[in-house]
Amino acid sequence: MRNCRSGCCRICGSKHYSLLHLSSQPSTEVQRAPVAEPIISVQSRSGAWIPCRTLLDSGSQVHIVTNRLAHQLQLPKTKSTVAVAGLGDACFNAQGASVCIKFKSHTSNYCACLSALVAPAITDNQPSLTVKPEGWKIPANIQLADPEFYKSQRIDLLIGASMLFELLSVGQIKLAAGLPLLQKTRLGWIVTGGGSSSIKATALQGQAVQRELVAAEGRMDELVRRFWEVESCEEGVVTATKEELACEAHFMTNFRRLDSENKLQRKPEVKVQYSAFIREYLDLNHMSLVPKDSLSLCKYFLPHHCVFKEDSTTTKLRVVFDGSAKTSISDFPVALTGDVCKMYRCVRVAEPDSYFQCILWRDSPDQEVQVFKLDTVTYGTKPAAFLPVRTMHQLASDEKSSFPIGSKTILRDFYVGDLITGGKSAQEVLEVMSQTTNLLSRGGFKLRKWCSNDRDVFDQIADSEKETFLKFDDGSGFTKTLGLAWDPAADVFRFSFSPIQVSPKPCKRLVLSTIARIYDPLGLIGPVVAKAKIFLQEVWREKLEWDESSP
Template sequence: MISGLGDTDVSVEGCTVNVCMRSCITDYSVNFQAVVASTITNSQPNFAIDIDGWAIPSNIQLADPAFNRPQRVDLLIGASLFYGLLCYDAHSIDGSAKGSESSNDQADASLNELVRRFWEVESCEYVATRLSREQKDCEEHCRKNVIRLPSGEYSVTLPMKSSVLVFLNLKRKLQRHPDLRMQYSSCIEEYLKLNHMSRVPAEPIERCKYFLPHHCVLKADSTTTKLRVVFDGSAATSTGYSLNEVMMAGPVIQDKLMHILLRFRTYLVALTGDICKMYRCVRMASADSYYQCILWRDSPDKELQIFKLDTVTYGTKAASFLSVRAMHQLAHDEAGSFPVGSVALKNEFYVDDFISEGDSVAEVKVKLQETAAILARANFKLRKWCSSHAEVLSEIADDEKESYMRFSDGSEITKTLGLAWDPSSDRLLFSLSFLEAGSKPCRRSVLATIARFYDPLGLLGPVMTKSKIFLQQLCKDKLTWDESLPLQRYTAWVEMCSSFNSISSLSFPRAILAAGCRVEVHGFCDASEEAYGA
């Protein structure tokens, strides 16, 4: 029975029909099942509406030209079909007709933050770093609690804000595909083999203080790890708190990637590398490892088992700070034995990426040897070596070399367009996945597409400026996040997406200075009503 139609109860049994609904104007069609009722509601609207003052565009066809006069309602369509009817040719009339607004204020706030970050990527403004009280406390906590183990590795403790409440929200993402489950199980098994995880026996199970939900992330462009298990330290408990909420984050203690890349372009010989499983190279203090408990079983017919993660864990708030801070501590402890390598640890790493350079092959080879050797003292392993000069890597095994270096800011946003370096030609280029406008572009999808572009050096300034101006225009149109683009904007967006695909043919020389050249700095700037550049 269905109640509420025509103030009656309508029986569903024996009163349904299959309907194929087609647009009179476009090629839109949809099939659905409808219930036959004697009446739906009174004529709608209840009274005639005066539309003389409405600025309805003359170049569009209305689905119902007489929409303002009372008429019989022949068909009541469910909400599940409503948004499919709002095709790209949607219009707002004097701001009175708007698309659907998201009820999730937190999601909109996140989008606004993304817009802010997107505009700041190219900012070169120097801001003196002033640590917050929490960041100072986090640094002091790490300084007091970092311990060098007999193996050479470092052990750290979690920088908690206060006592942590028991984690009661247990969940684990089940894998539906056999091949995915096999890869997932292999990752967990690797944790056990590398002694990065240990099983919690039944006796001390009461020591478990937090259980981390986990899921997998697939990276098709990775040359080493296609599947990565990610642990969610932000999952809220039944108390409303998460592990990350009661943990200090710590300050950023590495140079900005743009500064590192600028240095990378000013020397003749370039060298890059990558630390294998960087976070997991730093051990977690035994007591704090019980804040990193997980549930796992290899197959559904086995009982769930409890494990604890014994290393710094990706997905926890302080993971990046703790691992980088351990590297800086290593640079301090081993500076006497490796003077060149210790400087490289502090100045030429962006998270786990080693981005270095020098004036000669001999200089860079020394840097390679010392950096690898000092990291080995704490069981960090450098791999994925790339160099603009093959002789730099003459003593490196082929399986430790990489033919391609892709830069990333480490954010959780998947980058469609990423800055990359081809060491064989010693040129910077952009690896670009195929972009398409989408069936129903809106302000949200436009932002999601544009924000995937990653160009910290501003090499694609003309392209990025044009796309940012387009996004500004959508904001000035006062379109909501999910409102379909007007026809004119839609056409411009389709053309812009088509032009994006030509970016992959562009390349730029990495080295911009010749040896012994005289350097002068000149400033240029220009501005228009829509943008400025310097």
């Protein structure tokens, strides 16, 4: 501050900006009373009970839980569209999700459930200052809901008015004049109200202004950062999380190679029915019947249902089990694409782990329900995104000496089970295709649905292994490549857009919905999308409601 060349405050002459000067007028004293903060126990997803400090707020219409506690409890989140506003109509930063919380009192048998919005934080530590309750003469024969109510601690749960008054009981004890009172609740006795502690309004104002400035600056920085991240084309630094490192360590410790088996050679029939899909699991030895004397080993049952994918060229119907490499064709003139057949089911899980993938099935209502366990990786489960890709990478490492080109291709040119690669000539691409196919076959993986923009390469592929083309309205054929429509004959990407029915009332919601339907991850039609976004900006500047007619 001594070296600062800026001027001083024009009001008091001190070393600060004039607009930051706090008036020295006689300040108003603001009364500050303790708030109700009982300690309760909340139940986690595993059934464990975790202590939590709670704020009882009769002025809140909703219950709120911090993201920290929701994450600790591992509770499933559901989408929520509830908007919350605070003092001065300020928006409350909720995360658009809610959780169902079961809690109980540690002083009685009372137990209840509530649905709470998830938010980054509820309030500062409460009470704002640690107080000294010596001399308050709190009766020794009552059970306090928070024996350490006088210590400033974190608040992780707010219980609103819809449940607050159900918690209140008959019973109130008034302490000495100027001290809080004791209120009996189903959670125990709480210390609240009363109190003559005061704080200068000027100091409170200065603290509030400072916090508001810091919060506003943080929100603006976050908005700008997110805007530039969306528009930036630079690659971020990829760092492995602790969980990803643990997955890698577990894989390296427990993986083992299986002999190649001819279990994936049969191609599924078009429009296969549900029971045939389940039977295929059994025929391919990807699922096994659990004997009745081993049913106690089953740890988890997966719900399953079917989905239809009309634009699939192989399997129209699939059964989904609900368990809760940078790729570029670059400048190669000859492109090659392929797909790993039933990639997830090519990887077998360890015998003990298969009992966490049990399902119930019977072919008809007349039969007895049987228990099966899925013996291969099941898409829809959390490890499904990691195990097949990591297994292919391990296979590429093991067979690098025999198939150097194929090993490099697997490590570089695969996105999950989709292969996108190329070469400078047809001969080079055929060698890539041969080595990659033979390498993967040693691990039980089968490549299929081959496609190329070079006729010499395409003619070398067996008809049963070629990709089946879809058709645009103009008759041109195309295939899907990572969600993009690729026309191999012309070697171009094509974009199709089906305009939605024109609404008699064009609005901001309709404009945004239309723009969001344009899938262009590479930015190839950026000029077209940019015009649409500019139009959306103009609509936004009009400050219209979502369903208000556009000018």
